[in-house]
Amino acid sequence: MTLLTNLASIYLDNHQTKECETFSLEALKLAKELKRYDFLGIAQVRLGICRDDNSLIDKGMSLLRLTEEEKIFEALEKEVAKHRQI
Numbered sequence: 001m002t003l004l005t006n007l008a009s010i011y012l013d014n015h016q017t018k019e020c021e022t023f024s025l026e027a028l029k030l031a032k033e034l035k036r037y038d039f040l041g042i043a044q045v046r047l048g049i050c051r052d053d054n055s056l057i058d059k060g061m062s063l064l065r066l067t068e069e070e071k072i073f074e075a076l077e078k079e080v081a082k083h084r085q086i
């Protein structure tokens with residue numbers, strides 16, 4: 001799962017949103033199956049960035065906040081801000 005989210009991040013940083021979306025969707029499916037809510041939040045945020053979908057970004061950020069994943073929340077907050085500037 002880490003590999004999927006890292007690949008999504010690499011593609012996102014290189015403005016390859018289609019590939020980012022593909023890996024984010026796979027991470028999302030796997031996170032749901034394994035009930036890994038930290039990775040589910042990450043995948044939702046990355047997928048939201050790829051799709052320019054603020055509600056999906058907010059959903060992922062809320063999940064991270066609810067599960068008290070503060071470090072991940074803060075890192076993704078910076079990632080969202082970075083990609084909104086582009």
